[in-house]
Amino acid sequence: MSIELLDRKSLLDGGSASAAPGQSVSEGLYGRIGSLETRLARNEREIDAAQAVRYRVFVEEMKAQVAPEAARLQRDIDSWDAVCDHLLVVDRAIEGDPEDQIVGTYRLLRHDVAMVHGGFYSDSEFAISELVSRHPEKRFMELGRSCVLPAYRTKRTVELLWQGCWAYALQHRADAMFGCGSFPGVHPEEHALALSFLHHNTGVRGEWTVSAKPELYREMDLMPVEAINARKALSAMPPLIKGYLRLGAMVGNGAVVDHAFNTTDVLIVLPIASISGRYVNYYGADAGRFSS
Structure with a gap:
C-alpha cells in the first residue's frame, strides 16, 4: 500500500515554503507554508494520531x-x-494539542533500519531484496502509507510532503527512493491504458530492474504500444504517480493486487541521481532553502 490519495494537482508545481524561525532540518522541521508545517513525529502520541488519520483515509474512505x-x-x-x-503535515491553525493538528502523513523507512528489522515493507509484493543486494554500496529509502485528509488535498500539502521526503533523504544520504504507487480497485484491466503506458514508457531498466514477486505478478502490458494515447494515459494516472514520473522515476515490472487495501500497486523506483535538475534546484540541492 500506497503513496496515493494526495492532491488532485501536481506534486511539484507552485507554492513556496520556508522553515520556521529558529528551527532547522536537523530538528525535524522541514518546511512551512502558511499555517502548515512538515516535520517528523516527535512522540508516540503523534504516531498514534497519524495512525488515526490513516484509518480515516484507508479504512473509512477507501x-x-x-x-x-x-x-x-x-x-x-x-x-x-x-x-x-x-513524516507529518500539521496545521498550526487547528486549536488543540499538536497531535490534533495532523492532517497528512508519510511513513519513511531507511536502509540501515530496514536491514536490522527484516527488510523493507514492499518486499512482501516486489523483489526488493534482490534490487538492494545488487547495490551493496547504495542506501535505499522506502516511502509508504501516505495519506492526507480530504480537506487538505491541496498543492501546498503535497509540496510539503515532498519537501519533507527530500530533506529526509538528504539527511540520511539516500541514493534511491522507492515505494508502492496505487491505482484504486483490484482489477488491473480497469487501468489498462495507464498501466500499459507505464510498462512501455517508464519501465525499470539495467541495474534498477525489479519485478513483482512471481506468485503475485499481474501483467501491465495490456495494450499494444501503437494503441496507447499518451495524453489520455497520463490523464487516467493517479496524480502522485504522475508527479513521480515528472521527477524522473521508473516503474517496476508487473503490478500486484492488494485485496486488503482494495488497490492495484505498482513499484515506483526513483534514484536520486535521476531526479530532474529543475526540481533539485526548486527544493534546494542541500535543502538549505528550508532551514533557518
Missing part, C-alpha cells in the same frame, strides 16, 4: 480491511510503525 483490534482502536497500524519514521 474501505481497506484491517485486523479486528485495529478496527476497535480505529487505527491503521502494523509492526512496521515501530521502526519507521513518520
Whole structure:
C-alpha cells in the first residue's frame, strides 16, 4: 500500500515554503507554508494520531480491511510503525494539542533500519531484496502509507510532503527512493491504458530492474504500444504517480493486487541521481532553502 490519495494537482508545481524561525532540518522541521508545517513525529502520541488519520483515509474512505483490534482502536497500524519514521503535515491553525493538528502523513523507512528489522515493507509484493543486494554500496529509502485528509488535498500539502521526503533523504544520504504507487480497485484491466503506458514508457531498466514477486505478478502490458494515447494515459494516472514520473522515476515490472487495501500497486523506483535538475534546484540541492 500506497503513496496515493494526495492532491488532485501536481506534486511539484507552485507554492513556496520556508522553515520556521529558529528551527532547522536537523530538528525535524522541514518546511512551512502558511499555517502548515512538515516535520517528523516527535512522540508516540503523534504516531498514534497519524495512525488515526490513516484509518480515516484507508479504512473509512477507501474501505481497506484491517485486523479486528485495529478496527476497535480505529487505527491503521502494523509492526512496521515501530521502526519507521513518520513524516507529518500539521496545521498550526487547528486549536488543540499538536497531535490534533495532523492532517497528512508519510511513513519513511531507511536502509540501515530496514536491514536490522527484516527488510523493507514492499518486499512482501516486489523483489526488493534482490534490487538492494545488487547495490551493496547504495542506501535505499522506502516511502509508504501516505495519506492526507480530504480537506487538505491541496498543492501546498503535497509540496510539503515532498519537501519533507527530500530533506529526509538528504539527511540520511539516500541514493534511491522507492515505494508502492496505487491505482484504486483490484482489477488491473480497469487501468489498462495507464498501466500499459507505464510498462512501455517508464519501465525499470539495467541495474534498477525489479519485478513483482512471481506468485503475485499481474501483467501491465495490456495494450499494444501503437494503441496507447499518451495524453489520455497520463490523464487516467493517479496524480502522485504522475508527479513521480515528472521527477524522473521508473516503474517496476508487473503490478500486484492488494485485496486488503482494495488497490492495484505498482513499484515506483526513483534514484536520486535521476531526479530532474529543475526540481533539485526548486527544493534546494542541500535543502538549505528550508532551514533557518
